[in-house]
Amino acid sequence: MGAEGLVERVRRLADGGGRVLVGIAGCPGAGKSTLAGRLAGALTAAGLPAVWVPMDGFHLADVELERLGRLSRKGAADTFDAHGYLALLRRLRAETADTVYAPSFDREIEQPIAGAIPVPPGTRVVVSEGNYLLSGEEPWPRVRAAMTEVWYADLDDHVRLERLVRRHVEFGKTPDQAARWVTEVDEPNAAAIRATRTGADLRIDVGGPAVL
Template sequence: MNDTGNGRGSMAHPITIDELAERLVAGADRARQIVALAGPPGAGKTTTAARLEERIDALAPGVAATLAMDGYHYDDRVLVPRGLRPRKGAPETFDVAGFAHMLRRLRADDEDEVAIPVFDRDIEIARAGARIIPRTARIIITEGNYLLLDREPWRSLSFDATAMIAPDREVLRQRLVDRWTHYKLTPEEMVAKIDGNDMPNVDLVLSQSRPADYTIRT
C-alpha cells in the first residue's frame, strides 16, 4: 500500500468491499491506518464508506470510523462573498488545510477521542463536532471527490491505502439527476447544478486524479 497511490501510468487493482475490509483488518493491530475512498460526484462514496465500515466492524468490532471530506465545505458566508456559491462542491470550495490538519491529528493517535465535522446536505451546512472518533478506531475511512486530485494542496494529502470508485459517466449523471430531483429543484436549477457544476467536477476527478491502489466498481 502506498502513501498517495501508485503514481501515473500504473494500474489499480480491482477489489471488492469485502476483500478490502479483510486486508485492512489484517493490519489493524499496527499503527492507525488512514484509507482514502475517492471518486467523482454521484459515485456512491458515502454508501461505499458505510458498507466498508460495516464489513470491518463485522470482522473487528469498533475498529473502523469514517471521516467525510464534505465536512470541510466552506460555509456560504465564505462562498458568497468570494463568488463561489454556484460552484459549491468544486475543489476551491473546501478547507483543504483544515482537512489535512484533521488527518494529521488522527494519525498522531494521541487523544482519547476526536470530534469531527459532518456535512448536512439537507441544509447545506457542515455541523462542527457532529461525530466522535474514539481512540479505539484503528482504521479511518475518509471519502471525498478530490482526495487523489493531482494538484496542490490536494496532492500533499497522505494516506496508507487508496481506492477509486468510478462508475460510468452516464451512470454518474443519472445518479446526480436523481439526487437533485429528491431536493425538488426546478428544471432550470437542475441544469445549472448538474451541467454548470457537478459534471465539470465529475470530469475533473476522472481526468486529473492520481492512480489509486485499488478500484471499486459499484
C-alpha cells in the same frame, strides 16, 4: 473486489500497527459515501472498529462562499477547507489516545456541522471519502500522503448522472435546475477528478456485483 476482499485488504494494512486511514475518491454521484459507510460498518463487524469521516464536512459555509464569489461553483476544489481537512487527517493519525471530533455535512441544509463525528481512541480504521483526494493541486498531495491508501470508486456515467440529478432534486432543486447544475458544475469537476484516477491504490467498480 467484493466485500470480503476489501475488508481483508484493510486488515493487512492494519497488521502494520497504528491507525489506518483509507480514502475513497471519485466523481460526484459515484457512490463514495455509500461505499465508505458500508466499508466502515463491515470493518467494525469484522473486529476492526472503524469510523466514517466524510470530507464533505470541510465544505466552506455558504456565507463564506458567497463572500468569495464561489457559491455558484459549490463543490469545486476551492470551495473546501482543504488545509483544515489535512490538519484533521494528521490529528487522526497521531492523536489515538483521545477522542478526536470531526465535522459532518447535513444535506438537508447543505452546510457543514462542526464536532458531529467522534473518533474514539479504540478506532483502528478511519474511512474518508471525497472528490479531490488524488488531485495534484496543493494541498491535496499532502492529503494523499496523510492516508494509508486511497481507492477510486468508479460507476457507469449514465447511472451516475441519473443518480446525481435525482439527488439534487431530492434536496430542493427543480429538475431543470438540477440538470443545469450537473452540466455546468458537477461534470467539469468530474472531468478533473476522473483524470486523477490512475494515482489510486485500488479502483473499485461500485456498480459491480458483491461490492459491500
